Each structure stands twice: as C-alpha cells, then as structure tokens.
Amino acid sequence: MPPTIVITGATNGIGRRAAIDLARRGARVVITARDPEKAALARRDIGSGLVDVFHGDFTRLDDVRRIGAGIADRYTRIDVLVNNAGIHAFAPRTTPDGFPEMVAVNYLAPWLLTQALLPALHRAPAARIVTVASEASRRHGTLRIPQDLTESVPFTARGSAEFYGRTKLLDIMFTMELARRLAGSTVTANCLDPGFNTTGLGRELRFAGPLGSLLTRLGIGDPARGAGLIVALATDPGFAGRTGGYYTVRGTRRISPAPPGDDPELQGRLWRETQRLLQADNHRTT
DSSP states (O other): OOOEEEESSOSSHHHHHHHHHHHHTTOEEEEEESOHHHHHHHHHHHTOSSEEEEEOOTTSHHHHHHHHHHHHHHOSOOSEEEEOOOOOOSSOOBOTTSSBHHHIIIIIHHHHHHHHHHHHHHTSSSEEEEEEOOGGGGGOOOOOTTHHHHOOOOOOTTTHHHHHHHHHHHHHHHHHHHHHHTTTSSEEEEEEEOOOOOTTTTTTSTTHHHHHHHHHHTTOSOHHHHHHHHHHHHHOGGGTTOOSEEEETTTTEEOOOOTTTTOHHHHHHHHHHHHHHHHHHHHHHO
C-alpha cells in the first residue's frame, strides 16, 4: 500500500516540485488548490494516477474545515501532512472571516488542517507533519499574543516583510508545541526554512516575472533545494523519530527559532489562544 501524503500549496513553487518528487517515489499524493485550472495542470505534471485534489480557498476557514473533513473522510490513514501553502502579501487585506490575510493563510489554515487530519495521522505506523516556515521569521518585529492573530495593521510593500516573517514565526512556534503534545505517539512534527526561492517570488509585484527569470539565469534561489528539504523531512529514514525540530536548507541542519519564538511557555500560550479563537470563529459561522 503506497503512503498517503497530503501537501498544500502544490499547484506552484516548491510545493509543486515536492509533490512531483513524492509521486515519483510511489506516494499517493493529495493536494489542495484554490484554482481548478492550476490544479489540473499540477495533476498533469505530477504525472501519477495516485493523485487526488481537494478544492478550497485558504482565506476562508470554513473551506479549510471542509477540506480537512473531506480528506479525513476519504483517507482513514495519512502518512505525511506537508503544510506548505502560504502567501506574502504586499498590501494589507482582511479575509471574509475578518482575519489578517497572511495570518489566516500562513498560520490559522495549517493549524486547522492539522487538527482535522490528526486522527488519520495517528492511524499510520509512523506519520510525519512537515510545516514550511522561513528564516524571514527572524525579522518579525514585536510579537504580541493574541493581538497578532486578529488585528489588521496598515503596512506598505516595503514593510510587509515584518508581517510575513511574524506569520512564519507563528508556524515555528506551532510546530514546537505540536511536537510536545504528540510526544510518545507515532506522529512527529518538524518545520523548515526552504531558503530563498525564485519560484512564486513576489507574485504581487509587477516586476516579479522578469526578476525571477534574471535570478534563475544567475543561479540564485533554486527552488529545488527547498523542495528537496520538504521531501527529506517527509520521507528520509534519517529523520524517522525526530520531532520538534526547525531545519534549514543551508546545510540541512537543525537551527534555533528566533526569540521569543523559542520560549516554550509562549508557544503553549499561542496554542491555547489559537484554539480559543478558532473555536469561537467556528461557533460564529455555524
């Protein structure tokens, strides 16, 4: 029986490359997608009959809940979950649920999806949860929990990096707390810094396409490196049993999160505040 691997954000970028590699290794790949046309192209490029697609918009938390329930209903056992979908917005936007867009897509959506799929992950002999974070988390500004989860603050394209980095720090903190909560089980949780990748670079910037092509010609920002680390954390026997780690593509080594994201007490507080917030949102929308 082939392993079942769920990967979000697999219609482009490093997620797409990772999905192709995972399928070539014999995995049944389950991807999520907002755009049906991009999903069809990704399915073609993955090139395997063992591909399933679940459609939804990660800016809408009810879509995330629906996708999670659908995957859990179809697959009683999941071997790997890769939380890869993300966005770097260059202007502030609020989701239909009232959350800052980058917080919703980069942090709340993977938190929700992971919770929905945990029962199926526990049914695997040795399951792995891999979350794509970033060293951009070191430029996160001031971390305020729980205000950062809900407050929409104006920012410019230049100032967007701080807000993006903060969402990636939240992903790292989520992973560390998740690993503690899964201790003693058959499920591990790790996160990674994929490095600088030209694929999908600044999609909202007008000059993103030409800049990406130039950097590619110069050999800068090869997305294969980031995709390779995703695949390694998802499948490499060398990572079996390892949990609670943050790994960088630079030397494939474990590194420490930026303070205060390395504080276990703050990680636990973030978990509790996120859980409370999402429970309240679910009650509001049902």
